[in-house]
Amino acid sequence: MSGTPAAAPPxxxxxxxxxxxxxxxxxxxDLSVRSGEFVALAGPNGSGKTTLLRTVLGFVTPNAGRVELxxxxxxxxxxxxxxxxxxxxxxEESPRDDVRLIDYVLYGRYAFHGLxxxxxxxxxxxxHSILEQVGLADRADDGLLSISGGERQxxxxxxxxxQTTPLLLLDEPTSHLDIGHQLDLLARVRDLAHRxxxxxxxxxxxLNLAARFADRxxxxxxxxxxxxxxxxxxxxxxxxxxxxxxxxxxxREPRTGMPYLIAHHLTTAPRRPGSGTGFGPVHVVGGGGxxxxxxxxxxxxxxxxxxxxxxxxxxxAEVAEALLIxxxxxxxxxxxxxxxxxxxRALLAVARAIAVAPFVxxxxxxxxxxxxxxxxxxxxxxxxxxxxxxxxDFTGGRATQVYQQLREAGAREVTGMEEIVRELRAxxxxxxxxxx
Amino acid sequence: MxxxxxxxxxxxxxxxxxxxxAVTLSSFLGTVFIPPLTALRLLLGLPNACxxxxxxxxxxxxxxxxxxxxxxxxxxxxVIAGAALGISGATLQGTFRNPLADPFLLGISSGGTIxxxxxxxxxxxxxxxxxFLPLFAFIGAIATGVAILAVAVxxxxxxxxxxxxxxxxxxxxxAVLALLLxxxxxxxxQVSYWLLGSLGxxxxxxDGIAVGVLLIxxxxxxxxxxxxNLMQLGGDVARSAGVDVRRVRIRLILLASLTTGVAVAFTxxxxxxxxVSPHVVxxxxxxxxxxxxxxSALVGAVFLLGARDFALLVYPTSLLPIGIFTAFFxxxxxxxxxxxxxxxxPMGSL
Numbered sequence: 001m002s003g004t005p006a007a008a009p010p011x012x013x014x015x016x017x018x019x020x021x022x023x024x025x026x027x028x029x030d031l032s033v034r035s036g037e038f039v040a041l042a043g044p045n046g047s048g049k050t051t052l053l054r055t056v057l058g059f060v061t062p063n064a065g066r067v068e069l070x071x072x073x074x075x076x077x078x079x080x081x082x083x084x085x086x087x088x089x090x091x092e093e094s095p096r097d098d099v100r101l102i103d104y105v106l107y108g109r110y111a112f113h114g115l116x117x118x119x120x121x122x123x124x125x126x127x128h129s130i131l132e133q134v135g136l137a138d139r140a141d142d143g144l145l146s147i148s149g150g151e152r153q154x155x156x157x158x159x160x161x162x163q164t165t166p167l168l169l170l171d172e173p174t175s176h177l178d179i180g181h182q183l184d185l186l187a188r189v190r191d192l193a194h195r196x197x198x199x200x201x202x203x204x205x206x207l208n209l210a211a212r213f214a215d216r217x218x219x220x221x222x223x224x225x226x227x228x229x230x231x232x233x234x235x236x237x238x239x240x241x242x243x244x245x246x247x248x249x250x251x252r253e254p255r256t257g258m259p260y261l262i263a264h265h266l267t268t269a270p271r272r273p274g275s276g277t278g279f280g281p282v283h284v285v286g287g288g289g290x291x292x293x294x295x296x297x298x299x300x301x302x303x304x305x306x307x308x309x310x311x312x313x314x315x316x317a318e319v320a321e322a323l324l325i326x327x328x329x330x331x332x333x334x335x336x337x338x339x340x341x342x343x344x345r346a347l348l349a350v351a352r353a354i355a356v357a358p359f360v361x362x363x364x365x366x367x368x369x370x371x372x373x374x375x376x377x378x379x380x381x382x383x384x385x386x387x388x389x390x391x392x393d394f395t396g397g398r399a400t401q402v403y404q405q406l407r408e409a410g411a412r413e414v415t416g417m418e419e420i421v422r423e424l425r426a427x428x429x430x431x432x433x434x435x436x
Numbered sequence: 437m438x439x440x441x442x443x444x445x446x447x448x449x450x451x452x453x454x455x456x457x458a459v460t461l462s463s464f465l466g467t468v469f470i471p472p473l474t475a476l477r478l479l480l481g482l483p484n485a486c487x488x489x490x491x492x493x494x495x496x497x498x499x500x501x502x503x504x505x506x507x508x509x510x511x512x513x514x515v516i517a518g519a520a521l522g523i524s525g526a527t528l529q530g531t532f533r534n535p536l537a538d539p540f541l542l543g544i545s546s547g548g549t550i551x552x553x554x555x556x557x558x559x560x561x562x563x564x565x566x567x568f569l570p571l572f573a574f575i576g577a578i579a580t581g582v583a584i585l586a587v588a589v590x591x592x593x594x595x596x597x598x599x600x601x602x603x604x605x606x607x608x609x610x611a612v613l614a615l616l617l618x619x620x621x622x623x624x625x626q627v628s629y630w631l632l633g634s635l636g637x638x639x640x641x642x643d644g645i646a647v648g649v650l651l652i653x654x655x656x657x658x659x660x661x662x663x664x665n666l667m668q669l670g671g672d673v674a675r676s677a678g679v680d681v682r683r684v685r686i687r688l689i690l691l692a693s694l695t696t697g698v699a700v701a702f703t704x705x706x707x708x709x710x711x712v713s714p715h716v717v718x719x720x721x722x723x724x725x726x727x728x729x730x731x732s733a734l735v736g737a738v739f740l741l742g743a744r745d746f747a748l749l750v751y752p753t754s755l756l757p758i759g760i761f762t763a764f765f766x767x768x769x770x771x772x773x774x775x776x777x778x779x780x781x782p783m784g785s786l
Contacts, residue, residue, distance in 0.1 A: 036621075057675075057676055058675075059672060059675065079675060079678055079679070080678045080680075081681045082676075083676060083677050083678030083679070086676070087676065088672075088673070090670075090672065090673060093669055093670065094670075095668070095669060095675060096668060097534075097668055097723035098722075098723065099665075099722070099723060103724060105482035107662070107665055107666050107669070107677065108677055110662055110663075110666055110678045110679060111677060113662065115659060116659070137504045159677075160676075163677065163678075196551075238538030321467065398488070
């Protein structure tokens, strides 16, 4: 770009802080982007990625610190001068007018036109070559509203490229695209960065995309920069747990050698030593909300879970659904039917442990207790006895009878959740009892 | 869908030709009947224009005066006011990114009405009503535009707040007008006549002022096509491409207020021209504001002139307020356009 010293970094932030009212969006960010680099800004929603981009564009004024574009302080540049150095691809641009693509792309030439200057032949040549770069060469005369969403985002990219700036900012450019178009768009942007020495800074919340395409990932968390470096160096399971609050496996893609992640679940509760990730399935029998606290606690502890026959609209059924726990569901208030009981027994058969929550037993769910009998002999099982079964028995004494049989068959009577948690921990950390 | 590689300038040329024809044809119509051929000769200033007719030379001279001193000024005023309203409507629709924005929705015309009502009700400037009425109406329109601008320069100046401020101002001003009419019912008939618009004040001096203002503001407005194109993509996108959105917005609102003000000052309130004309242009020449702005001026001119001619055709002896006719045609036509728009395309691409 003319007049910009080659030595100055395309983008430099020194101690930049931004607040919106009382909320601090960015805290003392230091960042220097080298020429031709593809930098991904990563971080959870609200971590400050978009604010950082908007600050660089001059849409947001920092409370402290300075932003430099190619060595010049941002505020010393006019809006026109900025437009000749930085272009921006927003998350989604919703055009309202059916403009021809080529005309739309040439909108990006605004900063290069005089007051009465029309689009020159040279502009048109540039526009067509850019459309070719984004794979829309044959759509130049099509209307902007008549092309698909994936093509439109490429057209928006073409408009930004028409500014022929040495620095390109992208704000979640792929969040509305399907996987094919995501890969296509980012591959084009990366090629551009490497072939034409365009520097790219992109907010990307998909870490796998960031790891695959970026030369460098800058991780923001609550407005702070918490990691900065090549994807293979900075991505770790610890970082994911710390910044995103997820438990994930970090693997290496055999073909590209790039790290990629498989996120499992939230780390909502701090992981206790000895708790058994992956142990299970632990089967919970409940109903009417009695099982919900057990399901939540066990899910947080990282056990795989199944749940005993429940009725549709039952509180426990809803909790199980929210936690993605499998279990057979009967129609509301109906006695458990043969099919549902069959599926329940199938789950019991593979369970590594069974927890029976203190649920209220009536004629419609008595079968849940009866079906347990064969399994408590071989599977570690826990019956919660507070409140006592007598208080929860609405079957005329039948439930109390079955409870007695379960105890005799080997089920352990426990006073509450803590005891089961302890027992499960012992089970999961001990030597595997079977190969199941 | 493939958009045709249209030549919008050719379309604009065609509209200019239509304006010229419309002006000529309009000169045949008036409260006094003059045979069309004679009117044409008089218009062209041919010697012995009345030759071949049984008209006395005296009457022929009077006809010449009618054509040149009554009809032509009225026609020119219709062209100017229509063009002013058309280009103002296009500007405001683009500035506010809203297909319903026009000088009326935003209260600029209402501001003009308040100015006029003050003249009628308080008998201000009785010495020279022909001067003070337009002057006050003009000031009222500009003042409203400036009030909207005050919001534009504040930090609350988003498109939404601007638009809603305009709408709120329009309501407020109509309440003020109602109060003024209650306060002095004697002025109410004049005001209500004025509210419906009229070309009756036309004269060459009036036309001269109007042409002068419109030439300046219209030319300046037409230079903002690129900015408006980018602003349709959102303020942030426009800014990232180099448009100083805030400054451009201020200039556009100011220029549109001036342009509307001059139309309102001399013709009163004429509805629907500013609203409909840009939509007509978008349908025939596309959505590029470089063509929508001048195109809306030309379509507005044809529209208002057509309304004047229609009024004279159906009711040759009395001059009905022209705003009645623009509304009669404008409202159904606008609804027709709404239903004709391409399926699935948003309002903006009417």
